[in-house]
Amino acid sequence: MNSDSKEGVILSVDPLSCLHDEPVHIKVSGLKPNQDVTLRTSMRDVRNVQFVSYAHYRANGNGEVNVNEMKSLGGQYKGLFPMGLFGSLVPAPNEYKYIRFYKRDVENPNIVTVGVYDGHVSIEALCVSEELKPLSSVIHERHYMGPGVQRIPVRYGKVRGSLFLPPDGWLNVRKPLQGDGPFPGIVDMFGTSGGLLEFRSAQFASRGFASLALAFFNYDDLPKFLEEFDIAYFEEAVEYLQKHEKVLHSGVGCIGTSKGGDLAVSMATFIPSVVACVAINGYFAPVERGMKVRDQFYPAFATNNDLLRLSDDGILMASAARPDIKAVEKLILPLEKSNAAFLILVGTDDRDITSEIQAQLARRYFSSHDYKYSYHVESYPGAGHLIEPPYSPHCYVYFLHTIMLNLCMGGTAKYHTECQVDAWEKVRRFFWHHLVEKRKANDEIRSPTIPVKSQL
Structure with a gap:
């Protein structure tokens, strides 16, 4: 389910909430055929340090991007990497670049914002520009502790x-x-x-x-x-x-x-x-x-x-x-x-x-x-x-x-x-x-x- 969308673009992350060792399936629909887009993830650790990842994709003839099946054309990684937007998270450009992601408060999930943007955008623009708005975005939760642990x-x-x-x-x-x-x-x-x-x-x-x-x-x-x-x-x-x-x-x-x-x-x-x-x-x-x-x-x-x-x-x-x-x-x-x-x-x-x-x-x-x-x-x-x-x-x-x-x-x-x-x-x-x-x-x-x- 998407939390914010415009122009009929729908971004889905399935499941929206899961354990941290589980993969997700990311799809975008409602794009123009062969439209260039940028997918971006962002989350913060216990110190409020922001970690981000981004990848460039091109929609198919139906205006869809399926991250599990399509190759990234650039960004943080290239090629087929279904969980690349999570595995390649790094400190944002405004953070000290040599920081390890630490999770100390394991009773609370990691909150990940996933967004899709028009065009192939740089990470600097994604993190700095206040005018750049996503076509659609989703809030995803990744839990370390299952229910009742x-x-x-x-x-x-x-x-x-x-x-x-x-x-x-x-x-x-x-x-x-x-x-x-x-x-x-x-x-x-x-x-x-x-x-x-x-x-x-x-x-x-x-x-x-x-x-x-x-x-x-x-x-x-x-x-x-x-x-x-x-x-x-x-x-x-x-x-x-x-x-x-x-x-x-x-x-x-x-x-x-x-x-x-x-x-x-x-x-x-x-x-x-x-x-x-x-x-x-x-x-x-x-x-x-x-x-x-x-x-x-x-x-x-x-x-x-x-x-x-x-x-x-x-x-x-x-x-x-x-x-x-x-x-x-x-x-x-x-x-x-x-x-x-x-x-x-x-x-x-x-x-x-x-x-x-x-x-x-x-x-x-x-x-x-x-x-x-x-x-x-x-x-x-x-x-x-x-x-x-x-x-x-x-x-x-x-x-x-x-x-x-x-x-x-x-x-x-x-x-x-x-x-x-x-x-x-x-x-x-x-x-x-x-x-x-x-x-x-x-x-x-x-x-x-x-x-x-x-x-x-």
Whole structure:
């Protein structure tokens, strides 16, 4: 349904409201045959920073544009890219251009304005001109939390974070069954941005998982800066999940991106009740800070910072500081001690770390130790560092406040978006298989259809 239109032009976005990991279908009708138009999306993050995307299209002989079937002729991207107006969102021209889209208030949806304009218009004109009005526009909502998902702040011993639970009566659409849990549990972590990021856990809960978004520095009363880690903190987080009445007690999963990746690997190595681990563009040895495991300390390796250079426009590609491979091999955690299956996700255009090399080292380690559980490396050509749930805006560079530099993440919007769609499905299947199907606690729980359409 369009909120504003003129000259008989109708812009439709279907559905008008959906979960954030769901695609939409954008169509325009009522145009002149072969009319040139510009489609534009705009949304703001929690800091009120505006993100925009635009693409140029030409209507067919019937005066219609179907974004799912037609190629963009220019703008933010070219070619067939059905969700390009979402995956290629970038800071508006009047904003600082190296900003990552952050979603902190996951209980509220992202509000996206979609508009269609006459002619092939520049992004500057779209964002600056007060006289330029859309032929038609629509307000679209993208939710991180499905109906009935619960967000519970967590202060358990030293553990700080938020637990997201599927709704009671969570509907499994593959079979006409409802369930009140218990649900498979996941510990969810991100990297050196610090604080608490909840958007992935909110989406896990919307898909039938109990997910603990876990902070480990720069949040609440946790240390303000990265310090040496103690596995006891992460054991306490797993204990919290395992004791919760809504969480299956037969083992939990963990997922981490970047620094969160090597923390997830540490959890899978040293905590027996972690039975499934997803590591996204991370290391398999401690990096930046070491890990204390009871009476033993596992040191972090050092990168060769002498190789670091800033580009002419002030961008740091940290992957250039390649660590000594032999040194890293010596510091790989004793993965053979783990009880977990591993899914390793790699963006081949990761400009932050040498993630492909690290994944190959891990695979070699698993193979040489005849690892008894499953492990799989999934590489995505053209994807960058921040592999997140689908349709998160692709971030090529952002200002990382912990190092006060513009850090390159890599990737191209189209390939990165396609990667996120595929990876999200694989991650959910992986966790469901290892936390539910292989360790079924009761006969009431069944594997969910993927993807599950929301009712918003």
